[in-house]
Amino acid sequence: MLSKIDVQKFNTLIEISALINSNYTDVHALLERILESVTRLCGGDASSLFLVDREKQELFIENATGSKSQEIMEQTVKLGEGIAGWVAQHNKSIIQNDVASDKRHQRNIARQVGYPSNTMIAVPMRIKDECIGVIELLNKLDPKGFTQEDLEWLEIFANQAALAIMNTRSLEWAHSEIQILQDQLNTDQSFHTMITKSPIMLEKIDIIDRVAQTDSSVLILGESGVGKELFAEQIHLRSPRSRAPFVRVNCAALPEGLLESELFGHVRGAFTNAVANRQGRFEMADGGTIFLDEIGDLPLALQAKLLRVIQERAFEKVGSDTTVTVNVRILAATNKDIEAQVEKGEFRSDLYYRLNVLPLFIPPLRQRTEDIPELAHFFLAKFMRETKKQFTGFSGEALEAMLTYSWPGNVRELENCIERACVISKNKWISGEDLFLKNGFGMAENESSDRNLKTAINVFKGHFIRKVLEENNWNQTEASKALNIQRTYLSKLVKELDIINPKE
DSSP: OOOHHHHHHHHHHHHHHHHHTSOOOOHHHHHHHHHHHHHHHTTEEEEEEEEEETTTTEEEEEEEESTTHHHHHTOEEETTSHHHHHHHHHTOOEEESOGGGOTTOOHHHHHHHTOOOOSEEEEEEEETTEEEEEEEEEEESSTTOOOHHHHHHHHHHHHHHHHHHHHHHHHHHHHHHHHHHHHHHTTTTTOOOOOOOOHHHHHHHHHHHHHTTSOOOEEEEOOTTSOHHHHHHHHHHTSTTTTSOEEEEETTTSOHHHHHHHHHOBOTTSSTTOOSOBOOHHHHTTTSEEEEETGGGSOHHHHHHHHHHHHHSEEEOBTOOOEEEOOOEEEEEESSOHHHHHHHTSSOHHHHHHHTTEEEEOOOGGGOTTHHHHHHHHHHHHHHHHHTOOOOOBOHHHHHHHHHSOOTTHHHHHHHHHHHHHHHOOSSSBOHHHHTOIIIIIOOTTSOTTHHHHHHHHHHHHHHHHHHHHHTTTOHHHHHHHHTSOHHHHHHHHHHTTOOOTTO
């Protein structure tokens, strides 16, 4: 008959085994959970999980618990040095209830981090009998010290940790190979991979599945960097036109004098340097889809011609009076307030209404923080391939910084941030400092530090309120009852926190 503590350990072992056998892609978070369970159930005050770097012949700390965990994480140990180094080199476990008497103990590290070690237990993590790391527990809370039973349980947990690392590395390799194949398949069209798990974005994907089956124009709205072009790609790829061309035009990137020729083509002699006939983007997209990015920057003179293309699918090339007919689906995007442009006379109202047949608003990254870890790991894998560097993942501090940052540049800014971190980081993981998000919580340098807590609270409130609204089918009356606040106050919070109903 198992004792109460044995039952707790057994249940924890089952729980961790289930996690390991699931598609767990964040090995850092999984090992952190294993380490916390080991520390609690074996009655230790602190713990560390070392991984072996065979190339450098040293151990680095992948995870740590206890009051000095951050200081500990900065330490490395040479293979064979210290108790953990001895365990890694000899592939054997150790119980030491009088650390001060053990000559292998590195007292200088204990002094540096300001954490004394009185009792210790250390076991190897093995894959096919090879030691890939060490789990070390410090300072048994029971004055009698660590026991043989503690050692046996810790060895079981160490095997689970090793299995977690092996499974996750296999998954990372498989995902990397799949991504390389996808990149090779998409070379001609340069399509991007859709990464999301947030409910609000899954709603958008459901919408584009339906929108893709039509030939109606779609106006994609959202801040700069949210992924409007990616959604345009997905509409094309999910449509009956997917085997035909997908042609991109950035209306803001081309000079006004060249834009008409780029869109509609020209004939020889139409203007200086027009030495030959040229196809425009609309002709290139015949049978497929044309994506007009930054449509809000299209000059008024070209808006009338574009309106005719939408209505009649016909136009004339620059310098020609011959009508060209095309079969093209038009997708457009802008980060501008296009309705305000219409009111000011900067954008034709008739063109706006023809483009806005099927409007699609893409929410900013700060409103879909569930996507941040997914995107961060995706970009990390991408830039590890490009920089030929290997990282085990993100530190807890780095994930916290990313989740609490407002990301004014959205997904594009996140991608640039991860690329920069991969280039400059000298660690085995990406730390908060590598991200260069100021003040630890992603505050810009010119923002006051007293906004750290405020930002974190607002992120939490936004998550919590959105979840309650989703559970109540976005009925604010019912949600306010569940939150135990006035409906008027909930309405105010929804506006202040920029919470958007994906069904609207």
